[in-house]
Amino acid sequence: MKAEIRHHHTALHVADLERSARFYADGLGLVRSEAWTSGSYIGELFGRPGVKVRALLLTTPDGTFQLELVQVEDPPTAINPTEAQPGTAHLAFTGVDVRKVFAEMTALGYGALSEPVEPDSGPNAGGLLIYLLDPDGNRVELIQAPDWRDRGTS
Numbered sequence: 001m002k003a004e005i006r007h008h009h010t011a012l013h014v015a016d017l018e019r020s021a022r023f024y025a026d027g028l029g030l031v032r033s034e035a036w037t038s039g040s041y042i043g044e045l046f047g048r049p050g051v052k053v054r055a056l057l058l059t060t061p062d063g064t065f066q067l068e069l070v071q072v073e074d075p076p077t078a079i080n081p082t083e084a085q086p087g088t089a090h091l092a093f094t095g096v097d098v099r100k101v102f103a104e105m106t107a108l109g110y111g112a113l114s115e116p117v118e119p120d121s122g123p124n125a126g127g128l129l130i131y132l133l134d135p136d137g138n139r140v141e142l143i144q145a146p147d148w149r150d151r152g153t154s
Contacts, residue, residue, distance in 0.1 A: 007065075010067055011070050012067065012070065012138055013075065014135070015071070015075070017055075024058050026108075028101070028105075033066070053072050054070075055068055055070045081136070081139060082139065088138075090141055091139075092142075093140070099128065101130075101132075101142055102142070110133065111133040112132050113131040113133065114130070115130075128142075128143075129143055
C-alpha cells in the first residue's frame, strides 16, 4: 500500500531569524513552536560541509500549517523574490480582514506590493487580495474571499 503524502512544513531561508520571526509571529499572528541549531548532519543535507544553521518553527494558531524559518551562516547571494523570479515562491493565508491586517502591518513598517486589490475574475472575484513583503522581500499573500465573514472566519 502506498503511503499517503501529507504536508509537514514549508521553509523560508531568511537573512535574520529574529527579524523574520517578528514579521510572522508578532505581525501576522503565527505561533512560535520550536527553535534549534544545526547538528552534524546539516552540512551533508545542505550539500555544504560545515555550514551552520539556526531554525525556528512557527504554526498557525489552529496548528494546520507549519512554517520553518532557516538562517544559514554565510548564505549564497540572494535573489529578489519581490519580482516573482523562477525559484521563488509565496505563502498565502486566508481567514483575515485584509484591509485591517494591511493597515496593521504597514503601521509596523512592513511593505506591500500594492494596496489591497479587489479581483474581478477567478476564484477570489469579489474578495480582497494583498501581497505583503516580509523582511527578506518574500511575498506573503493574504486572501479575503467574498463570503469570508459568512463562513464564520475572521
